[in-house]
Amino acid sequence: MYSYDSIDRKIVSERIAQFRGQVERRLAGDLTEDEFRPLRLMNGLYLQLHAYMLRVAIPYGTLSSKQMRALAGISRKFDKGYGHFTTRQNIQFNWPKLEDTPDILADLAKVDMHAIQTSGNCIRNITTDPLAGVAADELEDPRPWAEIIRQWSTFHPEFSFLPRKFKIALTGALEDRAAIRFHDIGLQIRKNEEGDIGFEVFVGGGQGRTPVIAKSIRSFLPEGDLLPYLEAILRVYNLQGRRDNLYKARIKILLDAMGPEAFTAAVEKEWQTTRDHTPNLPNEEILRIKAAFSPPKYERPAPSAKSDDALRRDGVPEGFFNWRRWNCIAHRERGYRAVIISLKPPGGIPGDASARQMEIIASLADSFSFGEIRVTHEQNLVLTDVRELDLYPLWKLLDAAGLGTGNASLATDIIACPGLDYCNLANARSIPISQQISERLTEEKLHLTGPFSIKISGCINACGHHHVADIGILGVDKKGEELYQIMLGGNPGNNAAIASILGPAISSDKVVESVESIIDTYLANRQTKETFSQTLGRLGTEIFREALYECH
Amino acid sequence: MMKKPDPDAPVILTANRLRDGVSVWLSKTGGWQETPESATTARTPSERTELCSIAERSVENQKVIGPYLMPVSGKIGHARFVSWRERIRAEGPTIRLPSDRAEIWKE
Numbered sequence: 001m002y003s004y005d006s007i008d009r010k011i012v013s014e015r016i017a018q019f020r021g022q023v024e025r026r027l028a029g030d031l032t033e034d035e036f037r038p039l040r041l042m043n044g045l046y047l048q049l050h051a052y053m054l055r056v057a058i059p060y061g062t063l064s065s066k067q068m069r070a071l072a073g074i075s076r077k078f079d080k081g082y083g084h085f086t087t088r089q090n091i092q093f094n095w096p097k098l099e100d101t102p103d104i105l106a107d108l109a110k111v112d113m114h115a116i117q118t119s120g121n122c123i124r125n126i127t128t129d130p131l132a133g134v135a136a137d138e139l140e141d142p143r144p145w146a147e148i149i150r151q152w153s154t155f156h157p158e159f160s161f162l163p164r165k166f167k168i169a170l171t172g173a174l175e176d177r178a179a180i181r182f183h184d185i186g187l188q189i190r191k192n193e194e195g196d197i198g199f200e201v202f203v204g205g206g207q208g209r210t211p212v213i214a215k216s217i218r219s220f221l222p223e224g225d226l227l228p229y230l231e232a233i234l235r236v237y238n239l240q241g242r243r244d245n246l247y248k249a250r251i252k253i254l255l256d257a258m259g260p261e262a263f264t265a266a267v268e269k270e271w272q273t274t275r276d277h278t279p280n281l282p283n284e285e286i287l288r289i290k291a292a293f294s295p296p297k298y299e300r301p302a303p304s305a306k307s308d309d310a311l312r313r314d315g316v317p318e319g320f321f322n323w324r325r326w327n328c329i330a331h332r333e334r335g336y337r338a339v340i341i342s343l344k345p346p347g348g349i350p351g352d353a354s355a356r357q358m359e360i361i362a363s364l365a366d367s368f369s370f371g372e373i374r375v376t377h378e379q380n381l382v383l384t385d386v387r388e389l390d391l392y393p394l395w396k397l398l399d400a401a402g403l404g405t406g407n408a409s410l411a412t413d414i415i416a417c418p419g420l421d422y423c424n425l426a427n428a429r430s431i432p433i434s435q436q437i438s439e440r441l442t443e444e445k446l447h448l449t450g451p452f453s454i455k456i457s458g459c460i461n462a463c464g465h466h467h468v469a470d471i472g473i474l475g476v477d478k479k480g481e482e483l484y485q486i487m488l489g490g491n492p493g494n495n496a497a498i499a500s501i502l503g504p505a506i507s508s509d510k511v512v513e514s515v516e517s518i519i520d521t522y523l524a525n526r527q528t529k530e531t532f533s534q535t536l537g538r539l540g541t542e543i544f545r546e547a548l549y550e551c552h
Numbered sequence: 553m554m555k556k557p558d559p560d561a562p563v564i565l566t567a568n569r570l571r572d573g574v575s576v577w578l579s580k581t582g583g584w585q586e587t588p589e590s591a592t593t594a595r596t597p598s599e600r601t602e603l604c605s606i607a608e609r610s611v612e613n614q615k616v617i618g619p620y621l622m623p624v625s626g627k628i629g630h631a632r633f634v635s636w637r638e639r640i641r642a643e644g645p646t647i648r649l650p651s652d653r654a655e656i657w658k659e
Contacts, residue, residue: 081651
């Protein structure tokens with residue numbers, strides 16, 4: 001993975017010194033809260049329901065074991081002994097003190113981490129495929145480009161005060177695991193007829209109160225033109241985006257107002273006008289960054305794993321085989337798998353890991369996966385390079401730590417925002433609903449159902465991605481009571497779709513049985529190998545609406 | 553800016569403490585406490601005005617941030633809170649925090 005150089009470290013240490021001074025001035029009364037608020041937000045420090053919350057950047061979701069241990073240490077020293085991995089591939093601490101924050105940032109800096117670009121109207125943390133570099137269906141590793149965009153966007157003077165926050169995601173795989181069509185800019189690595197690498201450029205996607213699927217504005221952009229083209233998009237947005245209305249300030253609103261053709265024409269004109277004057281990345285710098293993402297030293301050939309029969313004769317429990325089926329993903333290197341560590345045990349809190357668990361995962365990464373960990377936007381973790389031979393010993397250790405749940409991509413692999421249990425913006429709780437669903441659905445039903453997504457947001461801002469789930473659940477407040485809207489048919493991937501609301505919101509005590517009723521209706525009506533979205537497309541929503549409201 | 557609650561509802565004054573962000577309520581003795589149990593309640597316009605003045609002074613003195621008047625029902629216990637938001641803010645998350653469960657992970 002990429003390691004900071006002296007320039008990166010200087011930038012971060014100067015930023016901490018600056019923020020330390022700002023905190024001191026705030027506590028001394030030399031800065032008002034109105035003056036201080038944007039400064040703390042630029043350093044990832046929010047004020048939530050019960051306390052401050054510090055959001056730490058994990059660029060494109062990649063962590064070293066050393067960094068993971070540092071996060072565990074920070075959670076013990078300054079917080080309540082756990083962290084929350086987010087749908088932006090970051091981590092949040094829910095209980096830091098303002099006066100401790102500069103010291104937390106200093107501890108982060110010791111392992112080349114920071115909280116920059118985790119708040120404010122700037123280009124936020126870049127996200128990508130959590131299987132980048134190892135996915136069997138990958139055209140090219142997107143991480144070097146994610147790193148290049150990170151370096152280019154950090155403190156970019158022209159784009160530090162955009163009309164609103166700005167999110168960029170990219171993938172190099174055939175299957176979109178980074179939800180690129182729901183980002184302000186989504187980049188899909190493509191190869192043209194000459195065999196050159198470039199990007200298809202999507203713009204104007206997003207969730208929130210106005211969910212929009214991004215439009216493709218360029219089918220192939222040569223890789224060398226990436227930064228000038230991104231600058232052209234951002235320049236059009238920066239000049240023409242709505243700064244007068246918070247709810248209309250995202251680029252998706254601008255693109256819709258201008259129309260895709262006019263928007264694209266404006267970007268192309270800006271690009272043609274400025275591309276020769278925009279400093280671009282020297283090829284040697286691209287190669288230097290690509291070298292940082294060279295594959296680890298795989299064993300070739302990797303030793304063979306025991307057969308299933310032999311494992312069963314050795315008394316290996318069925319739990320392992322279930323886990324291997326769902327959580328171990330095809331790898332481009334023969335004899336290896338990418339392993340998803342589920343942070344969704346039955347009754348658990350999606351995305352949460354205790355300090356002890358983080359330390360165990362760091363040790364397992366060292367022992368089994370070249371010391372690297374990825375964070376997924378589904379709020380799980382990944383060990384990307386595990387020998388098939390090691391899967392069982394790894395699972396035993398994970399299972400002993402409460403991390404061996406075999407439910408990746410199944411209905412209990414729920415995305416849930418922090419909701420009203422933590423968040424100042426939330427209208428309703430998300431986590432308890434998620435816990436109830438994951439306790440209710442039996443393993444038998446999960447396996448019978450197969451891949452199925454449930455996503456829960458506690459408010460219209462959609463941090464829980466409810467628009468892009470098979471079943472989306474949106475918490476709303478009605479006169480102090482928590483109600484939940486149920487929606488169906490969303491998809492964050494290649495066949496991007498926005499879920500449709502089934503009908504009036506239902507009370508919290510009806511959500512779990514409603515979800516199960518919808519799943520049962522799917523199981524009773526699906527044809528062979530039909531996914532939920534295919535069944536929904538064939539039958540329409542009415543049969544599910546009836547199932548939902550029969551519960552009431 | 554403080555939000556304006558229903559003019560007829562009894563209210564208590566709440567904010568977050570500047571140093572650590574913890575939710576606090578103005579007590580009957582005039583201090584900021586981490587529980588609303590002994591919060592001073594305003595029932596008249598003049599009592600509300602007095603709470604607002606205290607809030608402004610506490611902000612100026614770097615004690616708290618984000619003060620607002622929080623409606624209460626006049627009942628006791630959970631019924632005191634008129635919304636889930638205020639109840640959770642006062643009583644904490646309704647879920648067991650992960651670190652509380654560490655003992656089951658064979659440390």
